[in-house]
Amino acid sequence: MKILLIEDDMDLGNGVRIALRDQGMQVVWVRTLDDAARSIEHDSCELVLLDLGLPDGDGLDLLARLRAARLPVLILSARDTVEQRLRGLDGGADDYLVKPFVLAELLSRVRALARRSYGFDGDTIELRGLLLQVPTRRVSVQGRPVELTASEYALLKTLLMRANRVITRRVLEEHILPGGLANASNTLDVHMGNLRRKIGEGYIRTVRGVGYVIDQQGEAP
Template structure:
């Protein structure tokens, strides 16, 4: 998983970053609200770990922006504010979980994994979505109980989209992370791979966001939207 950690405390931030990295997670750590906003605009993440008391503002402002823009990016609040009203406000404003400082790193890791399961429907090895299951260690894919053979690029594209269910993945990100040599510059290679992938896994999963990229929606899509 790709995580954005927003935490201004040096010791805590470094400890959390190391603990998450040791579990195989990719972590971008920033210490200010402005840096968090710029990082979110320029990257793709699976979850945000958000401190509320930041040097240049309140973390709730970032949470408000995410939910205002209808982003379903999971947010786990990490805060020393332990009053019931603070916890309730954060959850009511759109946080998915709330962990009071100081906390044990083992509990943080457990909550991150639990939130990932709730948000994306996968455990540490298998990603599941509406009859489709992708197992990364064996690079296996099953659709409605039947195995499906995918090429390397098709599998990697599907894994990338599934890990970001509900959020658009741009063409640039898909080309740079999956296609050989980051094929672009007018090439229709990405469209060809997506077309082949749709034929193999069936309609109702991958939606084109014209001029931007592709997304797998949480709810099933009508065939007419798959073009």
């Protein structure tokens, strides 16, 4: 899982970053609202840890943009009154953790939010009978094993971790070939066609001119 950490305190930010990486998570750490806005557009993160008191503004001002991007948000803040917590939750955050906090609790809440948002428990991702086991890289559909290439696996994991969010061709291409080489060919189309054939119809939906998405709820029959 790739996490966007928005925190201006150097000591706290570094401690959180190390704790998350020790759990096998990727971390993009920024310290301002401006850098956070750029990261939302370019870094393809799956979950956000949001401080509210930032040097260039209030983290609450970023919540609408995070919700529009369908990103789960856990607020980390020293604002501890009931009214302040409710303002964050009502503003679109999924959870709220008051500083100072114990890192073990933060990790537990991150895992819980990942489960609620993506069906991801740290080992498996499950959606409508499609199961991806992260430690073993095994995939099955309705109990039937599916053999995927490394590129097909990377594509499927990216789509599942961002279920209900349209992923652009550019982002998906970055998960196939390094350095954007996929842009010069139809590599993405070939891999996507093979992946669809292997897992079956009804999972990957094309958004013309933009990219692809796996919907948490399938289309009604």
